[in-house]
Amino acid sequence: MQSLSKASALRARPATEPVRRLHLPQKLRNLELFLLLIACFINASSVVLVQLGALGELDPTLVLLGAGLSVLVISLHVVLRFVARDADPFILPIASVLNGIGIAMIYRIDIADQESGWQSAAVRQTVWSALAIFCAIVVLLVIRNHRVLFRYTYIAGLIGVLLLFLPLVPGLGKEVSGARVWISVGSFGTFQPGEIAKIALAVFFAGYLVRNRDSLSMVGKKILGARFPRFRDLGPILVVWALSMSVIIFQRDLGTALLYFGLFLVMLYLATGRLSWVILGMGLFLGGALIASQTLDYVNGRFTNWLDALNPAVYDADGGSFQLVQGLFGLAKGGLLGTGWGQGRPEITPVPQSDYIIASLGEELGLAGIFAILALYLLFVARGFRIGFAGQDDFGKLLAVGLAFVVALQCFIVIGGVTRVIPLTGLTTPFLAAGGSSLVANWIIAALLLRLSDTVRNQPRLVV
């Protein structure tokens, strides 16, 4: 189907020439290169400023950290010139600058903790970036058309669930600060398979919902002015709900559960257009979370920390709000303009390079810096949504929006947790936070969005 339309597009090219010139592939890639160079400049100068600010001198680590990522992202750009010439020109530069700022901040924390060599999280993060971008290139090379993924809907679902529960396998799983969401992979440290699972689940949800939207759109009884689904169609949502609840109970990870369930709800809503699903789903999740907060100590603690963070008793409690409050102190220290790279004390807050990287950045780059970062995320998400709006096939639309939304929701859960919008739950900030699995997952998301956007632009909508 797709190849056919591509062929017709080729044949019809002369007729569409004047219109297609509006977005010549060459121009898109040149714009991307221009933005990418700016991103690389920002990344390199961030590392320079970190060295000047925290060390007071420049040292050779600079070359690796400052230039390594630039080489990687420019190679990705070159790949795009060949295999996805019409891809969105903003996605790659945004991902690059977020990744680079993240490395600079992780490096800054390394300096404070006096880590170097393989112990340096920044070096590891750069190596992970290489792997992640390599994965992205592979995705772009292998998946030449996103509809291939539609065929593997159920396999993707199976992979997603397996990855999700991999850490529960005895001997493989590893518990870090209460949550059991990691597996150990030799000297590389730990890997969080749940991060990759979110992509597999997005593919599964998109495929499944496109196939079954009709029956899920059927409505049953009308309760309080809203039409609710038929009882027999509740199966899927109950399964996903049970999946999320088991993540809360067995992996003790509130954030991941919220992420998956939120993703599913939004995709379900998009596919069926039924608000009643959202109401039902939120009711189920809130009910589950409420029961969990009453019965599970760690969930209850998260709520107490959130509502009463500055209370000395909560602050001093084991597993209390110490980290949250230290993060707030860091943000407050940053104020409007921040202390400048290397001039703050983000290392006072626990895990300043992963879960709390946004507080670290807020301390050194200030509210201005946070706004810029949030704007970058919003732009990234908006590019994904744009694919959803422009897309022609429902699977592609759903997948693009699902992937973009998962990034948005993850930002909201983690940054919202740090700034007390919602209870704090451990999740990584996409592209920024130290963590290989997160980087790989998000670069794959970027690759998929690039692929989807390329397909969308290639669609001969004026011809058909």
Added chain:
Amino acid sequence: MNRELKRVSIVVMLMFAALLSSTSIVQAFQADNLSADPRNTRTLYDSYQVERGAILVAGEPIAQSMPADDDFKFLRTYTNPELYAPITGFIPLNGEPTGLEFALNAELTGTSNSQFFDKVSALVTGQDPKGAAVEVTIDPVAQQAAWDALGDYTGSVVVTEPATGRVLAMVSKPSFNPNLLTVHNNAEVTTSYEALLADENDPLINRAIRSLNPPGSVFKLVVTTAALESGSYTPESTFPNPTVYTAPGTTSRIENSSGGTCGAGETVTLATALRLSCNIPFAELGVELGDTAIRETAEKFGFNSSFNIPMTVSESVYPRGLDDPQTAQSAFGQYDVQATPLQMAMVSGAIANGGVSMAPNLVQEILAPNLSAIETFKPVELGRVMSEETAATLTAMMINGVQDGAASNARIDGVDVAGKTGTAQNGSTDPFTLWFTGFAPANDPQYAITVLVENGGGMGQTGFGNLLAAPVAQKVLEAVLNK
């Protein structure tokens, strides 16, 4: 699907709007409060990174940051440490600063809002950040005189300028050496600090603003003000003059401190009662006025509220809802009435200032590193406590008290001193608390002074205000008037 997509886009926008708001709230609106939180170690570390501004008395530093060869860059050094410790406080390596070091931390470290643009320009021009200096209102002559005059007593002397509320002297004894608490060695600091904490005389407490004692007879000034302001009394109003008074509805007996009547005669005037500082007439007056009238006047003087000078002054107390026997006791400053020396200085200050109470204040100016004034403090009126006539009448009554009454030891040749002594009981066997409060010259008040001697001045229950507190005030007033 696009209709749903639009709605989801709006939800995403709302999520990001929430994040933009929450970060703004934390980083812009709550930032000052969070920075001031004592648990915020960042603020503490920072305070060592910038050259902290000096605290100046008449242009001379009493606290300054000297360059140091260690990680902390600067060592906080106090000149004349014990004399000024209650004012400067100290900034320890591992804890919360006290005194002005705490109250003006933001200014001294250059992080207050008014210094925002200085900070930005320092950032742009690449200068090292520097905190602002603080010039205090202290008069070094008055401070030294008060320190010397108080001798070895446990207590405090506060001298203020009635017309402006500026604090000219603030002494608290025993004092401590803040230099011992700023050395860059945690173990040493902890040892010194624990020793000071363990000291039963509480040298770390600034008694001028933190020590609450029953005011005893100095509180009669407040009751007299209430009586005169009510319009029903004059200095010539008379009261029954028994040797023992039993308030209505009780059997507890009130006696004059002399044990007999208040002067001769069946009745005694208000003027005589204040001059000789008798308890029975005031107990009778208190019951007649009622606790509400007294409390309202006391609150106009500043009781039941706390002040920032900018250190926080403990709230002096006149309790609510007293019955008659309690009111009778309170009328001569006993029962649960409590006052800080600064509060009593505000009482004298308001009388001296024609009835208008001025906000007490310790800071004259905040000076930028280039010595330009960032902020200059102007006198602030707290409000009129009494009419000018009442103030004049009270002044005359207080002059009599010094010339020919219970405060005779505050007399100075050639100058009229207005004053009132107090000898307050603290339970049946505890040592007395001794007071003097007053001002001079009475016809043109330049100095209001309050002396507090705690722990009976070492004389248990045998000392009294005129014997111990009044001479201290006399020495200080002599020194400042003769300079």
